[in-house]
Amino acid sequence: MNRIRRFLAAGGLLVLLAALAMIAPTARAADRDTLVVGMELAYPPFEMTDTAGKPTGVSVEIATELGRYLGKKVVIQNIAFDGLIPALKTGKIDLIISSMTANEERAKSIDFSEPYLSTGLCLLLKKDSTVKTIRDLDQPDHTVAVKKGTTGHAYAGKQIKRASLLVLDKEAAAVLEVVQGKADAFIYDQMSTYQNWQKNQATTRAILEPFQKESWAVGIRKGNDDLKKKVNAFLKDFRRKGGFERLGDKYLKEQKDAFRKLGYPFYL
Template structure:
């Protein structure tokens, strides 16, 4: 009896091993490309990067990442990472791409590569309602306090250009806005869309100076030397724009803001 079982089990094992071998031989040469595409973003920047009511990743960047995954034939996995940890995560291989409303700067380009720009924006100011400040130059005065979010281009700009005012570096956008709302900071340096939204949330205590004093563009962050992926991302972005993809994302998530920016005379950047 034992000999029969042994022959049966032996045959089963042999058949299983043969099946695995055939699967390996039959695997396409580019099968490694089918592994998940891991995209890093900080899910704390609505409506671009956020979570829905069920706690799932949502927003413009999330939709964009999934559309990119479809174009590349790869499942997308979103990793929620603090903004100032995104570049280290990319460099160490924890993630494959950064799609997190990240401005492509010369400083960042020293350590990572960027795709072609997919969105144009700029730095502007959220100030106290009764503030006499009209420009960034008015802000850099003794006795004034400027809030910035750590790791952003606003932080970088202020670190280099704000000489006379006190610089207040905070980890969260909401904390910086609160400083202005409570009158503890004279202004918060951030991008146009967020500044507009924060002004709308706090119309009695703040006002927005939406004219950008530094123009910027957002791009996808890619690990240095990964030219094949960079070219594929660029091809996708070009085709996605041609097909009206960005226009649809704007209508889905930013319809009110699009209309408001046009009324205010500012070009909508998506």
């Protein structure tokens, strides 16, 4: 009988532990004093670290201002880009602020705030490339680099049928493939394409007119409607007070000026 009781007690304990494991993410997310924001700190000037290893950049400042608006302490979690949505869904983080494009595929598993930046997919090409449009790129003798988990990766997976697809974990690795002439192009967002072209003008050229327009937004866990309303209210208030314009001037003045000269709109 004692063995049976011990067995039942152990079984009950396992059930209890399993139940606690299931609610643990919710409990972490329910910490009302702290806002845990996930981002990949490898995308300057939006998400990066300073010389002391401290998070900085446009998205970090947005997160900090959001925390101040909500009266919460902000904790930044550095997570690989393709791990951000799983981290949000399991409650390891409360929000994603990581230059993430809001699209239909991602909206199946998470919610998004109102957009706060307009951009689009562009091409960084090797210098001697004759490619003029994204359609020209889809040839059997071409190699297209993309960063894993990005909308460029998603686009290429669906639309690039004949060219070889090179999927890499890091932006810098994809740029290097183009710089060295191993890849014909890198599909990435407009501002980063401009920056990478500026750094490598001797070996690359850029097509900065987006072939797919996109908007960045804050990622929010499904069902967290109260937080979504508060984030949207913050974004509206922050824009009204000139917060986005200030961040644009602080981190992206060169891009803003260059895009205006090139005739491309710049929205932040």
